[in-house]
Amino acid sequence: MTDRVEHHLCPRFERTFLLLGKRWNGLIIRVLLDGKGRFSEIEQVLSGISGRMLSERLRELEHEGIVQREVFSEIPVRIEYSLTEKGRALASALDPIQNWAEKWLE
Amino acid sequence: MTDRVEHHLCPRFERTFLLLGKRWNGLIIRVLLDGKGRFSEIEQVLSGISGRMLSERLRELEHEGIVQREVFSEIPVRIEYSLTEKGRALASALDPIQNWAEKWLE
Numbered sequence: 001m002t003d004r005v006e007h008h009l010c011p012r013f014e015r016t017f018l019l020l021g022k023r024w025n026g027l028i029i030r031v032l033l034d035g036k037g038r039f040s041e042i043e044q045v046l047s048g049i050s051g052r053m054l055s056e057r058l059r060e061l062e063h064e065g066i067v068q069r070e071v072f073s074e075i076p077v078r079i080e081y082s083l084t085e086k087g088r089a090l091a092s093a094l095d096p097i098q099n100w101a102e103k104w105l106e
Numbered sequence: 107m108t109d110r111v112e113h114h115l116c117p118r119f120e121r122t123f124l125l126l127g128k129r130w131n132g133l134i135i136r137v138l139l140d141g142k143g144r145f146s147e148i149e150q151v152l153s154g155i156s157g158r159m160l161s162e163r164l165r166e167l168e169h170e171g172i173v174q175r176e177v178f179s180e181i182p183v184r185i186e187y188s189l190t191e192k193g194r195a196l197a198s199a200l201d202p203i204q205n206w207a208e209k210w211l212e
Contacts, residue, residue, distance in 0.1 A: 012207040013132050021123035065210075086210045093206045096199035101118040104171075104192045 016090075019064065024049055024057050026094065029083065032067065033091040036082035066090060122196075125170065130155055130163050132200065135189065138173065139197040142188035172196060 020026050024046065031037065031045050043054050058081055061067035066087035072078040083091060126132050130152065137143065137151050149160050164187060167173035172193035178184040189197060 012211040013204055014127055014129060015211065016203055016207045017123050017127035017132065019127075021120055021125075021127040023120060026119050026123065089210065090206050093202035096202055097122055098119055100196050100199045101122045104195065105118040105121065 019060075020094070022057070022060075024053065025061065028054075028057055028061065029066065029087060029091050029094065032081060032083045033088065036070075036080045038078070038080055042081060061087070125166075126200070128163070128166075130159065131167065134160075134163055134167065135172065135193060135197050135200065138187060138189045139194065142176075142186045144184070144186055148187065167193070 020029075027046060028042065031042060037045075039051075039054065039058075042058075043049060043051060046054065049057075058067055058069070062069055065084055067081055068084050068087075070080045070082070072080070126135075133152060134148065137148055143151075145157075145160070145164075148164075149155060149157060152160065155163075164173055164175070168175055171190055173187055174190050174193075176186045176188070178186070
């Protein structure tokens with residue numbers, strides 16, 4: 001066994017998994033990987049999520065720098081959500097975990 | 107935006123992240139990727155974990171089919187923990203997430 005476990009990585013690593021383990025977050029990231037979307041579009045694709053929950057999750061992901069929110073001064077105002085560079089990098093790191101879950105979990 | 111989001115994948119996916127987001131689990135899996143180990147060896151490598159917590163986590167990971175526990179009838183009895191095939195597959199899926207966390211999180 002090694003004694004070189006890098007403990008300093010641990011909090012970041014676990015923080016990532018805690019974020020992704022929260023209901024809807026992984027799915028929101030996957031949906032936005034297909035392109036930017038308005039709130040109502042995302043809500044429609046994720047059937048079952050409440051508007052309040054989606055709003056909360058998007059705010060959290062925005063706070064983490066994973067999702068960005070653009071406001072266009074049109075009438076009516078247009079607001080679009082998309083992944084940041086950080087968010088896109090995360091989305092592509094999800095594939096191996098997803099493949100594992102598909103293969104190994106019932 | 108797509109309307110082909112595969113909702114049926116979602117619970118498995120989130121279950122995986124919830125499991126990995128639990129304190130110590132990711133680290134235990136990484137440590138066992140280096141080879142099998144006795145309880146006391148794992149405890150020593152993961153400085154800071156209590157014996158009770160390690161025991162609980164190993165039981166949970168064993169229940170999930172990620173870790174296996176082998177008992178050798180020696181005197182004194184020898185018990186070794188190692189990753190199952192499922193566990194080794196998961197461990198290698200962790201690298202991209204870890205690289206992301208290293209690059210993007212403070």
